Amino acid sequence: MRLRFAPASPFVRKCRIAAAILGIELELEDCNTMDPNDSISTQNPLAKIPALILDDGDVLFDSPVILAYLDHLSGNKLIPTEPKARFAALKLEALADGLADAALLQVYEGRYRPEEMKVQKWLDMQAAKVSRALAVLEAQPPEGPITNGHVALACALGYLDLRFGGIWRDYHPKLVAWLDNFATAVPAFAATKPPV
Template sequence: MMILRHSPASPFVRKVKIAAEVLGLADRIEVQDADTVAPEAAFLAQNALGKIPTLVLEDGTTLFDSRVIVEYLDHLAGGGRVLPKEPTARFAALRLQALSDGILDAALLIVYEGRYREPPMRLQSWLDRQHDKIGRALAVLEASPPDQTDVPDIGQITLACALGYLDLRLAGAWRKDYPRLVAWLDRFAARVPAFARTKPA
């Protein structure tokens, strides 16, 4: 049994969980909590960075960073499933993953600014830069929402997780300006039951 060290609200963990379900591997993974603020020694031995997600393989080897973990899971499932083999489709999926990960990175910086800095120390220009990154990326996606394939690729999964995280942490403020993406996410949720099952409580 593999072990996934996680935090329930992490969108990067959610990406791994959805991919695992899509690939039919969820029943081979035990999920264990990990405290990234005050990580215990055992977790730091698994991942010196103290970050999630971290996947512990059955032989004790650890993999970390959601992109690496998903690539391993796709390989374990036979390859070419959530990471297409055909070059055009593969690099389109990887590009969408990178754009969606960028949205998540900016959103997390906004969350951390509010969580870890006292109000007098918060820098509005820094927050504005992160909001601008998110807005520009969403505008690109709104202009041309990505196709949805029978088996969702890693780009589609990551975009769904990014939009879900904006709902969770930024009160869904994005929805009023990006109706085509709202419709896209509704379609994804209807087609991929794992999206609802992995929603943070």
């Protein structure tokens, strides 16, 4: 299986870490989502990564679907099957992905819009989503065995470290400790750290 990949993507990182936890090998294939000629736009009409190219040529996206597929292949070791735990893990994954999305949109605003066209109100709205999500997670950091939600949260926090200078660390000591514990338990977190 080939994963369309870019080193800084928190969503690609989720898939790589999940695969490592589950003992599944993924081939990485570079992708440039900004290049209209990159085959990603035929593999995924949304032209987003990650996209997982299966051996039969079928393509899976987005990252929650890929994690669910990898988990299915490995006999459900990452996403709990018991309903209460399952929906808690899926909800945590959605919250962490949403946090990463709101962070990513702020980065894209800087990357794609000329300075004079920036809309501060919209940037503030995205920053507020990140702040609220962090506050909720700091109040009650995830517990228990590692799930898809934990993997997503580690990658979202890693993205804040990469693109926002790790400022979140100054105000969220419990989450910092949580991420340290995750990194100790999951060597793939350090192994997939994006280059600065």
